[in-house]
Amino acid sequence: MDLNVHRQRPPALSSPAATSGPEASWWSRHIQVVGDADQLAGRVADLLLGELQAIPRLPLGLATGRTMTPVYAALAARIEGLPAATRQALTGRWRSFNLDEYVGLPPEDPRSFAAAMRRDLVGPLGLEPRSVAVPDGLAADPQREARRYGAAIAAAGGIGLQLLGLGENGHVGFNEPPCNADVLSRCVSLSEATRRQNAAAFGGDPAAVPQRAITLGLADILRSGRILLVVSGPAKAAVLRRLLNEPPSPSLPASWLRGHPGLRLIVDRAAMAD
Ligand code: GLP
Numbered sequence: 664m665d666l667n668v669h670r671q672r673p674p675a676l677s678s679p680a681a682t683s684g685p686e687a688s689w690w691s692r693h694i695q696v697v698g699d700a701d702q703l704a705g706r707v708a709d710l711l712l713g714e715l716q717a718i719p720r721l722p723l724g725l726a727t728g729r730t731m732t733p734v735y736a737a738l739a740a741r742i743e744g745l746p747a748a749t750r751q752a753l754t755g756r757w758r759s760f761n762l763d764e765y766v767g768l769p770p771e772d773p774r775s776f777a778a779a780m781r782r783d784l785v786g787p788l789g790l791e792p793r794s795v796a797v798p799d800g801l802a803a804d805p806q807r808e809a810r811r812y813g814a815a816i817a818a819a820g821g822i823g824l825q826l827l828g829l830g831e832n833g834h835v836g837f838n839e840p841p842c843n844a845d846v847l848s849r850c851v852s853l854s855e856a857t858r859r860q861n862a863a864a865f866g867g868d869p870a871a872v873p874q875r876a877i878t879l880g881l882a883d884i885l886r887s888g889r890i891l892l893v894v895s896g897p898a899k900a901a902v903l904r905r906l907l908n909e910p911p912s913p914s915l916p917a918s919w920l921r922g923h924p925g926l927r928l929i930v931d932r933a934a935m936a937d
Contacts, residue, residue, distance in 0.1 A: 689921075690907055694928040696935055700733060700895050703931045707826070707893055708737035710929075714824045715742075715753050721823030722816070723759040724879075724887055725784075725795075726836075727776040728861075730828040730895045735783035742788055757794045760816050762827070762836040762884075764798040766805050766850060766875040774864050775800060798877040805850035809877045813848035816883065825887035829894045832856040833902050833915040837878035841913035844922065846880040881919050889925035892917065899934045 697703050711734070714723060725731075742750055761776055770777035777797040785795050796815065802808030816822060827835045832854060838846065839854045858872040865871035884890065894903050902917075911918040920926050 704733035704737040707734045711738050712741050721820050724822035724825030725759045725761050726826050726828045727779045728828045739787040754788050757790050761797040763878040764800040765873040767873050768800045809848040822887040825890045827892045831860050833917050835917045837876040838881050838916040842916040844881050844919035848879050890923050892928045894930040894934045897933045903934050
């Protein structure tokens with residue numbers, strides 16, 4: 664944990680969105696606030712690149728969404744700037760597992776998370792598509808596919824670093840509230856709030872967002888070696904404030920992450936603003 668994270672900025676918890684008392688002290692050891700979304704993307708990309716260069720290393724756990732697109736662009740730019748041999752070694756032994764996928768969307772559908780990974784990482788870096796695993800949204804039995812996917816991660820040695828975005832309702836992956844910390848990979852129904860949050864990718868129509876998804880469970884996420892939760896933009900300010908102030912509970916699935924000793928949050932100032 665980099666304890667000098669506040670070098671360029673006022674203390675992370677000086678914002679009105681922050682908490683006070685013992686909670687503040689706990690979070691101050693786990694959170695880094697950066698200036699804007701570009702800096703956020705660069706900082707997260709640096710951490711991912713470090714993880715990718717570690718030997719030996721476990722698979723990466725990846726997320727999709729608007730927060731991650733600039734992160735992956737920054738990561739791809741960094742990898743493209745490496746000497747050819749280093750780049751090839753790094754991309755050649757790529758192994759990652761995505762968190763989630765919509766049920767009913769084929770991987771060719773541009774709105775699927777499989778397609779997002781092809782756009783953001785597989786294409787730009789020339790990765791072997793099979794090395795970037797995503798649950799099969801077209802599986803005949805999504806519950807069974809969720810169990811298969813969880814077992815595949817375990818068989819690969821588990822996740823080393825799990826990257827997470829934060830839903831406006833406090834979900835991580837698609838672990839929707841209410842949700843306990845012991846749930847495993849499964850097929851879930853998406854809430855109205857989440858379908859509204861993700862409607863932009865579906866022509867702005869929440870009704871067009873699939874009703875179900877396959878997601879890693881919180882228990883699977885908490886088994887990762889380290890967890891990096893990335894929060895960006897004013898739309899996340901309210902839920903981030905809750906996360907920083909409320910004790911862990913099923914109403915805020917992300918709050919269970921506090922039980923993980925390797926949790927780190929990187930947030931931008933817009934998300935910290937009230
Ligand atoms: C989505 C995904 C998450 C994502 C989060 C934040 O619904 N299931 O994996 O990280 O919500 O998304 P965004 O970055 O678009 O706000």
